[in-house]
Every structure is written in structure tokens, then in C-alpha cells.
Amino acid sequence: MSVAALPATPGHRRSHGVPRSLPMQALLLLLVALATRGALFGSPLIHSDEGFYLLVGDRMVQGAWPFVDIFDRKPVGLFLIFAAIRAVGGDGILLYQLAGLLHGKGRHVALQLLKLIYQLLRQQVGAVAEGLGQLDKRGA
Numbered sequence: 001m002s003v004a005a006l007p008a009t010p011g012h013r014r015s016h017g018v019p020r021s022l023p024m025q026a027l028l029l030l031l032v033a034l035a036t037r038g039a040l041f042g043s044p045l046i047h048s049d050e051g052f053y054l055l056v057g058d059r060m061v062q063g064a065w066p067f068v069d070i071f072d073r074k075p076v077g078l079f080l081i082f083a084a085i086r087a088v089g090g091d092g093i094l095l096y097q098l099a100g101l102l103h104g105k106g107r108h109v110a111l112q113l114l115k116l117i118y119q120l121l122r123q124q125v126g127a128v129a130e131g132l133g134q135l136d137k138r139g140a
Contacts, residue, residue, distance in 0.1 A: 022112050033101055042094045050082075050100075054092050057082030 044051055052072065059070050060083040066076050085096050 022116070025112065030101075037097075037101065041097050042091065044093050050096055051093070053078060053082045054086060054096055057084075057086040058092065061086050 053074070056064075056066060056070050056072060056079045060066060060079060064070055066072075066079045072079075081099075082096060085099050086092050088095055
């Protein structure tokens with residue numbers, strides 16, 4: 001049976017083996033990211049830009065001012081993110097790589113949660129509107 005021969009029913013979507021639950025999707029994405037990027041964690045040779053941002057963040061933790069004591073043309077928020085990562089302590093390179101990994105997966109989870117909240121609110125608003133319609137019919 002070819003793909004074109006499949007019935008096109010409304011709302012029919014194939015999941016291609018992707019779990020439907022949000023926690024399982026997040027776990028699957030995390031495992032794939034660890035499998036594809038895990039061997040590079042801790043290597044300072046792959047991201048030279050992030051290494052410099054980490055340096056600026058480290059200097060900021062030590063009291064340096066961005067654009068005064070150390071300069072780059074990027075916005076200060078970027079350096080503040082790396083300063084927060086550096087303030088945690090430990091291996092700064094590994095920490096910023098893990099923070100980047102978690103940020104990417106967190107964005108997916110946040111979008112899925114927003115979609116779920118939207119669907120729930122849409123159901124609630126529909127129920128409230130129907131209830132108000134019933135009240136309006138009784139009052140007429």
C-alpha cells in the first residue's frame with residue numbers, strides 16, 4: 001500500500017512513532033540531543049564565540065564592566081547570561097553547553113504547554129459563552 005492510497009480522513013495525522021505525551025516528547029528530544037552532542041560537551045574548541053562570551057561573563061563576575069573593561073559589540077544581556085552561568089561555578093564550558101541544550105529543549109516544552117493552555121482556555125470560553133447564551137434565552 002502506498003502513502004497516496006491511505007484514506008484522507010479529517011483530523012488524521014500519523015505520529016511516526018513520536019510519543020503523544022509532553023513529558024515523553026521532552027525526554028525523547030533530550031535523549032536525541034545528548035546522543036548527537038554529548039561527545040562534544042566540555043570541548044572548548046568547537047564554539048569560539050561562546051568561549052569569548054564566557055570570558056566576558058567571567059570577568060563581569062570578577063567586577064569588570066562590559067564595554068568599559070572588556071569590549072564586544074554584542075548586547076549586554078548576552079554577557080549577563082554567561083555571567084550567570086559562570087557564577088554557578090564549576091567547568092564554565094560544560095555549563096554553558098548544558099544551559100544551551102536545556103534552553104533548546106525548554107523552548108519546545110514551553111511551546112507545547114502554551115498550546116495546551118490555549119486549547120483548555122478555548123474549551124472554557126466556549127462553555128462560558130454557551131452558559132451566557134442559555135441565561136440570555138431564559139431572560140427573554
